[in-house]
Amino acid sequence: MKGKRAFRILFVDGPNLNVLGEREPSVYGRETLADIREAVTAAARTEGATVAFFQSNHEGEIVERLQAAKRRFDGVVINPAAYTHTSVAVRDALLYSGLPAIEVHLSNPASREGFRRVSLVEDVVVGRICGVGGYGYTLALLALLRHLRREGARGRA
Numbered sequence: 785m786k787g788k789r790a791f792r793i794l795f796v797d798g799p800n801l802n803v804l805g806e807r808e809p810s811v812y813g814r815e816t817l818a819d820i821r822e823a824v825t826a827a828a829r830t831e832g833a834t835v836a837f838f839q840s841n842h843e844g845e846i847v848e849r850l851q852a853a854k855r856r857f858d859g860v861v862i863n864p865a866a867y868t869h870t871s872v873a874v875r876d877a878l879l880y881s882g883l884p885a886i887e888v889h890l891s892n893p894a895s896r897e898g899f900r901r902v903s904l905v906e907d908v909v910v911g912r913i914c915g916v917g918g919y920g921y922t923l924a925l926l927a928l929l930r931h932l933r934r935e936g937a938r939g940r941a
């Protein structure tokens with residue numbers, strides 16, 4: 785990876801994503817969060833990026849992790865889970881981090897209950913990937929790295 789910067793990406797997962805694989809498998813599939821992280825880690829290795837993972841069922845812990853990420857990471861992949869639809873605090877913490885982010889959802893919230901159509905982060909992220917299961921996390925990593933490389937190239941131009 786000579787001459788290339790190793791971008792540091794933080795993956796943040798919200799409530800109930802620790803029980804993926806057992807949780808409503810007809811909606812979320814049988815893949816566990818550990819399986820997803822394994823695939824992401826393999827993709828990061830290929831891309832020469834560094835990844836870190838955080839999951840919490842507690843809003844305040846997610847806020848604190850996003851605050852701590854400021855200047856320590858280059859970007860965030862976030863699945864706020866249920867907090868997507870409710871948490872101004874998570875949105876504010878993401879804004880505070882100042883980091884470019886990709887929002888991921890395993891399911892497609894737009895095809896589910898009405899309350900899932902609202903995302904309090906959708907307008908402050910670079911983009912959103914929904915409805916392709918755990919694969920969305922790897923896609924999000926690739927999309928974020930492409931964004932960061934482009935931003936870097938723009939900065940040098």
Ligand code: DQA
Binds near residue numbers: 889890891892
């Ligand atoms: C989810 C969608 C949310 O509506 C839900 O509350 C989740 C998971 C998804 O990944 O599809 O917990 O974020």
